[in-house]
Amino acid sequence: MADISGRRARPDWQTWPNLLTLVRFVLIPVYVGLVVAGHPGWGLVSLVGLGVTDWADGFIARRFHQESALGKALDPVADRLSIVAIVLSLVLVGLLPWVVVAVVVVVDLVLVAMSSALFRGSPDLDVTWTGKIRSALLFVGLPVLLFSSTSVAEHLTWVRVVALVCIVLGTVGHVLAGVQYAAAMVRKRRGDAVPAR
Template identity: 40%
Template sequence: MIRLIGAGTRPGRGERVLDTFWTIPNLITILRFFGVPLFVWLIVQDNYGAAFITLVIVGSTDWVDGYLARRLDQVSAAGKWLDPVADRLALIIVATVFVVDRIAPGWFILAIVIPDIILIINSLVLFCGSPNLPVSNIGKIRTALLLVGAPMLLLQKVPGFDYDWLAVAGNTVLILGCIGHLAAFVGYMQASWRKYRNRQVPAAKDAYGA
């Protein structure tokens, strides 16, 4: 798992952040946005096989766009906020659909949505927008676990794959992902308050002419 984090990074090369929006990684992230409503529509149609494939593709793009950004030296300022937004949106919608369709228990949506709502409110209050914090390794592992556990539960709804072990394994991975989600939540809250306090110190010095 750790070796997958940061994959595509070229040793000895510093990160160059592009100002342009139109990069290959950002286009892949946009495809992820379109994949989420397609997934919801397939679930509504009870087409669980196609929904499973769509969810796997949507989940894989989270790794692919980051890999290509580093490998092709196409890390962009837009991508740094667009990718986390796509992750949050996908997780919240997938969690909601899973609970409504009774694919996952109710605690799943509570563990995903409530921390994200608190983070959004915290960011708006402290920064009037995104705090532009780097994604932590815990956050990346959390996302990977959730995007593996969710398809495992969904696969059990596909005819011919209704195995009990899939439910057990899927729920286990989701629980680990939710624990990671809460750990990442605590880390981001601490980092945002630390960044806010560091910004306030120079402002206070300027105000008093220090």
């Protein structure tokens, strides 16, 4: 399809932010493999890559108006998979208790089930401030906890304490954000069900 000037129009999905999101999907198993294999330092490097691509795809999408329907659908999936993968890897190497990954996974599964039942897909809801703070706490606490297991910080006990505090608060925030998101889905579904007058 061509635009007014006669040039071939770029498909909606063909954007730099979407490419960066795909890079994030590739980095997730790379990160898990490195951590489980006993390379926390390299795992930390791949985690930084995850964080940078996460920030960059959002910035580029907003700055250069490259938002797309595919990007809106994939970005939250990449965020949730990143959190689950990071938490699970730290559980597998004994840095976190299983209860943390259980809480994160259960909340996400409930939201996915509600989204599928009520909307048969994404409900297209805005991210809440609780969700943003939750993500910030987890994306700070989890890497710091991984850093605490490296040879550089293994004797700095306060680093692990700070990380665990952020993770506990982030996990509580994950539950609260999940409740808010579920309530928003119910409200939107009821609103869509009300016939226009």
